[in-house]
Amino acid sequence: MELHTLISYLQPYRVFSGENPMITSIENDSRNVQPGSLFICIKGFTVDGHDFVSNAVQQGAAAVLSEIDIDLPVPVVVVQNTRRSMAVLADAFFEQPSKNLYLIGITGTNGKTTTSHLIEKIFSDVGKKTGLIGTMYTKIGEEKSEVKNTTPDSLTLQRIFKEMVDKGVKTTVMEVSSHALDEGRIHGCDFDIAVFTNLTQDHLDYHKTMDEYRNAKCLLFAQLGSAFQHERKKYAIINMDDQASNVFIKATAAHVLTYGIDQSADLQAINIQMTAYGTTFELHSPFGKHQISMQLIGKFSVYNVLASIGVGIVSDIPIEKIIKSIEEVKGVSGRFETVDAGQNFSVIVDYAHTPDSLENVLLTVKQFAKKRVFVIVGCGGDRDRSKRPLMAEIACRYSSNPIFTSDNPRSENPIQILNDMEAGVIGKDFKIIVDRREAIRSAIHEAQEEDVILIAGKGHETYQLIGDQVINFDDRQVAKEAIEER
Numbered sequence: 001m002e003l004h005t006l007i008s009y010l011q012p013y014r015v016f017s018g019e020n021p022m023i024t025s026i027e028n029d030s031r032n033v034q035p036g037s038l039f040i041c042i043k044g045f046t047v048d049g050h051d052f053v054s055n056a057v058q059q060g061a062a063a064v065l066s067e068i069d070i071d072l073p074v075p076v077v078v079v080q081n082t083r084r085s086m087a088v089l090a091d092a093f094f095e096q097p098s099k100n101l102y103l104i105g106i107t108g109t110n111g112k113t114t115t116s117h118l119i120e121k122i123f124s125d126v127g128k129k130t131g132l133i134g135t136m137y138t139k140i141g142e143e144k145s146e147v148k149n150t151t152p153d154s155l156t157l158q159r160i161f162k163e164m165v166d167k168g169v170k171t172t173v174m175e176v177s178s179h180a181l182d183e184g185r186i187h188g189c190d191f192d193i194a195v196f197t198n199l200t201q202d203h204l205d206y207h208k209t210m211d212e213y214r215n216a217k218c219l220l221f222a223q224l225g226s227a228f229q230h231e232r233k234k235y236a237i238i239n240m241d242d243q244a245s246n247v248f249i250k251a252t253a254a255h256v257l258t259y260g261i262d263q264s265a266d267l268q269a270i271n272i273q274m275t276a277y278g279t280t281f282e283l284h285s286p287f288g289k290h291q292i293s294m295q296l297i298g299k300f301s302v303y304n305v306l307a308s309i310g311v312g313i314v315s316d317i318p319i320e321k322i323i324k325s326i327e328e329v330k331g332v333s334g335r336f337e338t339v340d341a342g343q344n345f346s347v348i349v350d351y352a353h354t355p356d357s358l359e360n361v362l363l364t365v366k367q368f369a370k371k372r373v374f375v376i377v378g379c380g381g382d383r384d385r386s387k388r389p390l391m392a393e394i395a396c397r398y399s400s401n402p403i404f405t406s407d408n409p410r411s412e413n414p415i416q417i418l419n420d421m422e423a424g425v426i427g428k429d430f431k432i433i434v435d436r437r438e439a440i441r442s443a444i445h446e447a448q449e450e451d452v453i454l455i456a457g458k459g460h461e462t463y464q465l466i467g468d469q470v471i472n473f474d475d476r477q478v479a480k481e482a483i484e485e486r
């Protein structure tokens, strides 16, 4: 695309040089620039992309998008906000790919990955080619690619959408993180459905207050558009049991379908019964009453299922087919995943890394535990410090044998993170074992028949981030090895 055609999508800008080169790619990382690229300089949280402009030009950038006037031998387009402009340009450059996708966005503190997998299954079971974007990977049909963020930056996102469209994807389900919303990573996305799972404390390092965090999440619903737009109906699927539900409803002009357990809602789960092997409940919906018997465990799983059923219903998928898909789901990798190496006690690996998710998962474990409950838990470095004492307190409240350990300390001193956790449980009984492998081994060696060990926080992760090192580490593998050592 010629530079002038591309930048015609922008709001007023200044351009230096009358040249009109052919733009063959857009890049926001100087290290990826090739001859013909438009290099976009982003002022980041750690570095300023404007500082890499000379590298970009040396590597052949055909033009530069900047927030400041720079004297360069290639055309420089100056805009007020390059991050916002990047979303506009990426959408235009890749020919507005999200318009050709049935796009479902999921936001909320917990349950995004789980719910997106449930929704993906519902759609693929009715024969749609699906795409999925989230914490674990990007998936096109069965083909998976690694990701850096839960929600990629706008440029990467539009590139993925374009690849999805080219590969015949019809329905894309994506997790939308609060960081992504705040940074405008999803500007330019034409969503058909937005789902709200829940809002509890996380990421206050970034958003500072719960109000700001909620406002960021609301942006998905504001961006959804009107109830009927571009010949398509738009829906917001909202959890009525969450205190913030009404704020989310007010934020959207789209149609609203609600779900809940405790509050009355369009889709409601009644008479929930749980065993250690699954959950049953009665679904009351606009289509009548249906009995559901699923393999997923916990009240929190019922919420994820209700949200997914809501998406299926507003997408005109017959309710019987939706229910069949849900009942077939065994679980999502690293979410309440059991490790079985022939031992006579239970080991569960779960991705709970917020106070609310830890409480939910421990409450679920306690419902079935016949003997002691061990929990091995840590808190991520360079993340919300204020959740550390809360998570420690929850671990002590609901387990007989809490062990605090490391979970991706990143640039922080692991001992300092553990000190922050300890501040929430002064005078309580717990162990501290800094090395996560040793913490897991200790619990497994101590466990007796019918005890339960919950290993929380890392779920599907296959690494431990210590300083700037990425060390191979998989809770499931480490637990298996420890069981075999016994």
Ligand SMILES: CC(=O)N[C@H]1[C@@H](OP(=O)(O)OP(=O)(O)OC[C@H]2O[C@@H](n3ccc(=O)[nH]c3=O)[C@H](O)[C@@H]2O)O[C@H](CO)[C@@H](O)[C@@H]1O[C@H](C)C(=O)N[C@@H](C)C(=O)N[C@H](CCC(=O)O)C(=O)O
Binding pocket: 028, 029, 030, 031, 041, 042, 043, 044, 045, 046, 047, 048, 049, 050, 052, 135, 148, 149, 150, 151, 152, 153, 154, 177, 178, 179, 180
């Ligand atoms: C704090 C934050 O949100 N940071 C995100 C942000 O980085 P940034 O824009 O500030 O980038 P930066 O590293 O300062 O660099 C600025 C610019 O210089 C460029 N650069 C840099 C070096 C160089 O040699 N040349 C060059 O051109 C960079 O490409 C970039 O364009 O934008 C990047 C691209 O979108 C993200 O990858 C990055 O996420 C970092 C890795 C991160 O840790 N983010 C977390 C907090 C996050 O976003 N998490 C949520 C999930 C939360 C949840 O689900 O619970 C997520 O969506 O992943």
Ligand SMILES: Nc1ncnc2c1ncn2[C@@H]1O[C@H](COP(=O)(O)OP(=O)(O)OP(=O)(O)O)[C@@H](O)[C@H]1O
Binding pocket: 108, 109, 110, 111, 112, 113, 114, 115, 135, 150, 175, 197, 198, 300, 301, 303, 304, 334, 335, 336, 350, 351, 352, 353, 356, 357, 358, 360, 361, 459
């Ligand atoms: N609806 C829910 N409500 C509360 N807790 C939940 C819910 N669903 C899952 N959880 C808990 O939260 C953990 C993380 O779930 P999941 O990965 O689906 O959430 P997420 O929103 O994608 O998280 P992230 O913000 O890291 O992407 C699970 O392992 C489980 O302990």
Ligand SMILES: N[C@H](CCC[C@H](N)C(=O)O)C(=O)O
Binding pocket: 150, 353, 379, 380, 381, 383, 407, 408, 457, 458, 461
């Ligand atoms: N999306 C979350 C994942 C946290 C996972 C946990 N293992 C940690 O590293 O804190 C985050 O980036 O805050």
Ligand SMILES: [Mg+2]
Binding pocket: 112, 113, 114, 134, 135, 136, 150, 175
């Ligand atoms: Mg996720």
